[in-house]
Amino acid sequence: MKSKVFFVGPDVGGVSTLFDALDTSFIKPKSTICVKLHWGEKGNKYFVSPSFVARIVEKIREKGARAFLTDTTTLYHGQRRNGVDSIILAHEHGFSYETVGAPVVIGDGILGMDTVDYRVNLKHFKSVRLASVLSNADGFVVVSHFKGHVGLGVGGALKNISMGFASRSQKQAMHADVEPRFVSPDRCTGCGVCVRNCPTGSIKIEGGKAKFDYSSCIGCGECIALCPESALRILWETDAEAFQEKVAETASVVYNVIRGRVIFFNFLLSVMPFCDCMPKDGEPIVPDIGILASSDPVALDWASAELVNSGSAGTDRISAANPGIPWWIHIEYAEKLGVGTRDYEIIELEGKIGRGYRLQRDRAWSPRTEIS
Template structure:
């Protein structure tokens, strides 16, 4: 079984605050041993969309920067540009958003390097030879790095049920073309009676696939399946239409992209999951809803499958918040992400990730003091 280290939210003094616990996790998980002198080490995180406040606080990232520097590495912060039209679709907007959200050099003491270049076209094709892809398109800057630390905010997701380490690395480091490949199985549909013709779907669509008339109408030939119209619609008039096994397919595709992103540096990749501010939607939206459970803590492991499984298990052990997006499954032990969206099975990404050799769903949870 893989070891997953866990720090809870309790603190009795300064030494036991969460920032210091994060350092303990860094060393307990052996991340310092992955780093050799002068190596370029990427910290893969999500800088948050403009208007979102649930993303990981920059002070935590600064501590990880400090620990990598102590190990004589050269850390940088990274993410790839988004597929949808928002505030992170190109490197200029992406950098401006990251800095506005607190990730400037003066705060975190490390530069930001966008993984797939100015317009999302700086790409390496990595051969993986798996079920969905023979090759995947990964941002070139992370491919050229010596190692990587994935720092993921665990939360719900409108297409995959939940997002953790696997989604942070796979979807996060796929280039814009790679993101399109992963989303290609998703087609939105508009429930006309719910549409208020506000135009939000059209504003966020990267392909101008919507025409606003009496209702919003989707040109399916233009649609690339990025899914942003689904989360930006204020009345839930746009929903995903999954055909056959496409709901599982998108999760499997993300897992295969994760395999490509870590290829060649498998022994130099660590994973940290923040199981705090567990919101029902991802940080790509320009807001964040009420958390579905109380804050739980921080996890660290060298196994992305184990850390994601442990994160969900800890969430499911909690009582769900009655005044949140949970439709059901409020009791401890019940599936909280299924409670948000009963039609999505989040386990598909972990099952496929284990199948292709990314890690194990079996784990030993080691709590630090």
């Protein structure tokens, strides 16, 4: 059976329309609903606007439930590495009780230590450690900014529930295969940006060049993302597929915990080539498209990717933004793990998918796709 994916244009009012179209029967009076989002790293300005989140909170409260906003602590240096600084950043970015109508709660605690271990039997993981907030809320609304990602190729609902609900140790386990290597040592100027931003102190400058200690590297990709000379490249040829699969496996465990009491929103606005963890400016891959929502995160991410890649047959704009990353694998693998289906129907509720964005079922940009 096809999954339903609903579409509205990029207006705050459309959020209410989407909310009303979804099955929100799990949001009962006096229940506690977790709104999972990413309020953007310090210096990033492309995250989902608080005005959209405020409307979602309003809809939750209309049903007599209480809402709170959440995200988890990060592996890398930045203002979201501990809970206190992260809450301050959320407020600085406009996410406070006064502006949104819900308090901010850190999903894995102030120090990132409030976690729960789930025993599983998956290809990469026998246990998955997740933020305790998953066990403590009655329902979930997952709000994702759909955009590119340096490691995963694209970040939507699946990435949000995977990395976004993972404990720090689980984040490390997912990243562990990623190793920074030089594209060419000649490009390295020895500027030290990577040294200053490495969360594990795994880099030093020797002979005017960066030198990496792979025994302590957690594969966070921070050095790769921040190198001003683009001197570093991940060895995707050997580890890209495993990383994609690990993200999908973690997402599947999260989804199995919250299945039947979750809805997902993907915002295809300011679709940047990099994720909201990146404190930098850039140009979007495509002009604003609109907002999608579904109860199926696989269908939602696949529809979002198709829309970004539509308009010109055979164009894979997602790969063009982050070359060499087989981004579709984590969505396909999540489908194989039973999280959802890529077979969807899109329902335009308010506004039309416009400006040349038309779904193209040829999927010439995705050679591994099997659905026609």
